[in-house]
Amino acid sequence: MTTPTISVPPVTQLFADFALSRLDLPESARRAARMTLANGVGVMVGGSRDEAVSRAVAAMTAAGEPTSCAVWGRTERTSMTAAALVGGIAAHVQDFDDTDLRTVIHAAAPIVPAALAVAEAEQASLAEVIDAVAVGVEITLRVGLGLGMTHFARGWHITGTTGRIGAAAAAGRLLGLTPDQMVNALGIAATEAAGLQAAFGTMAKSFHAGKAAYDGVEAALLASFGFTAARDAIEGRRGLAAVMADDAEPAIMVDGLGSTWEIEHNAFKPYACGIVSHPVIDAGVELRDAGVTSQDVDSVRLRTNPVVLQVMGVADPTDGLQSKFSVYHCFAVGLLDGAGGPVQFSDERAVAPEVVALRRLVMIEPDPAVARDECYAHVSGRTSREVHIEHATGSEARPFTEGQLVNKFVQIGEPVLGADRARELVDALIHGDDRPVADLINLAAVTEG
Incomplete structure (x- = not known):
């Protein structure tokens, strides 16, 4: 008996075409992209003085990196790739960023x-930048959805x-790459x-x-100079999906690509910890x-989704x-402090x-019937x-309002920029459009730290 051939769409090529396409974002998706960008900049600036960031900056300086790009929230400058590295560490180190639940x-x-x-x-x-963020987040979430459950269960950090x-x-979109x-x-x-996931904590x-x-950034730069790679690196027989998961479905990654927007499901954290503990x-x-x-x-019994105990x-x-x-710890600071900001996780x-x-005094009862939020x-x-918390604050069912996001940005940005500049910066990110990125970098410039 002949085994039927399963047709796999050319995911890598379709993503490449999408990444370079003229975007016609619906207003809901454009708003999600703006909010994602604003929240991302806020946590970059807010996390810029963390010890992990300072150590990374010191390492990049010791490596002799050039000084062409700003490190948001700090005085140092570094290379394009190193700025991306340090910015990513700063954006994630407080666990106060965004999450697709x-x-x-x-x-x-x-x-x-x-x-x-x-x-x-x-x-x-x-x-x-808004268009580039929309494309990048959309592709990231779609790859994650197509990787299924075993990718995370194996212990990969899916971010x-x-x-x-x-x-x-x-x-690559910002660099103006060709389709190839x-x-x-x-x-x-x-x-x-x-x-x-062993690195958590x-x-x-x-x-x-x-x-x-x-x-x-490095991949896009290499490609711009003619460096080549597998054309089916995501969906191929020995590609990312097949190697990193048992239940991956590459077709899901491109289903509705360009017509439905996964970025609209992106949520913003009100608490500086793993999102599954927010409820x-x-x-x-x-x-x-x-x-x-x-x-x-005398005792506390928490009934949660099983992933909570797995991750938290x-x-x-x-x-x-x-x-x-x-x-x-999350329950303790919620009861004792009535809050879950960076101070509660110091x-x-x-x-x-x-x-x-x-x-x-806290005991956990995992229950698959309980939702993640x-x-x-x-x-x-x-x-x-x-x-009973039916849906956590900041979840898709109880999403952050623009006002809440602004308040969060100012809260974490004030120690670095001052309240007035933090508010001006977040307003520009949410409501600006044709403003040069250089103007935003000037708003985030500091003289010390």
């Missing part, structure tokens, strides 16, 4: 820094593996795909986003608002980076006695109370 991809962290680094070198306009493909598309060059850029990026997690941005923080905040205090609590299972974090991957808060004590919390002790 279906794939758990943080697309802006690699795409926005890559696009901005190339845009500065090419003297592009904001409108051109790293898929993000460099979208970063190459965004960079774009196919090669995507192929080069695909063969560099990497990122292990360390600086190397944010390095995944930074290296994806770096590799995307847990919401539960803690809601209990606090109802008058429950830590003194009232650090029971006793010892520093801020680890606390971002602790569902126990080294100091990770070891605060009252936080440690409350974390140890849902949580049931039951508190026992001096008071007994249960809350």
Whole structure:
């Protein structure tokens, strides 16, 4: 009996054609791209003083990188690729970026820094950057959707593996690649795909986003000089999809390409930690608002989707980076602080006695019937109370408003730029169009740090 041949669409070629096409974005998709860009710049600037970023800048300086591009939120300048690397680390290091909850991809962290680094070198306009971000995020999310569930389950960090493909598309569009060059850029990026979940809770997690941005820019530059790669690097028999997943469906990656927009599903984090724990923080905040205090609590039972414990299972974090991957810590700061910003995931808060004590009272019950953005919390002790978070704050069902995004941007941008300049910058990103990227870089310029 002859085995039927399964026709696989030429995904890499179709993505290349799409990346260079004249975009006719519906207003909903263009707004999503603007919001994604604004949120991406906000977390880049907000994370620019993190220790991981400073160490990366020092390493790039020691490597003798040239100084053609800005490092947003800092005084240093570096090369186009290194600016993308450092920007990606800054955008992801606080875990305060964006997320597609279906794939758990943080697309802006690699795409926005890559696009901005190339845009500065090419003297592009904001409108051109918005189109590049839309293309890069769209391709990234589509690759993630087509990789299925086993890719993530194997332990790949999907932001790293898929993000460099979208970063190459965004960079290649801004560089004005030819269609053949774009196919090669995507192929080069695909063969560099990497990122292990073992790095979660360390600086190397944010390095995944930074290296994806770096590799995307590098791939586009290499292709622009005639460097070649496999033309079926994504969908081929030994391509990314076949090698990195057991249940990949490349056809899904290009289904509706150019007519339906996955970027519209992109969500923005209200809390600086893994998004699957956001309903847990919401539960803690809601209990606090109802008058429950830590003194009232003898035990806490949280019923969550199983992925929460898989990704956020650090029971006793010892520093801020680890606390971002602790569902126990997320509930504790939600109840104690009524918040989940960068302060709640600092080294100091990770070891605060009252936080440690409350974390140890929390038990997790994984339940596949509970959605990823849902949580049931039951508190026992001096008071007994249960809350149900049907959809987390910032999820697709309860999306960030423009006002909330502006407030978040100002909150994290103020320590670096001051409140007035942070507000002016986010307003330009959301409402500007033909403004040169150089103007935005000037708004983000600092004299120290």
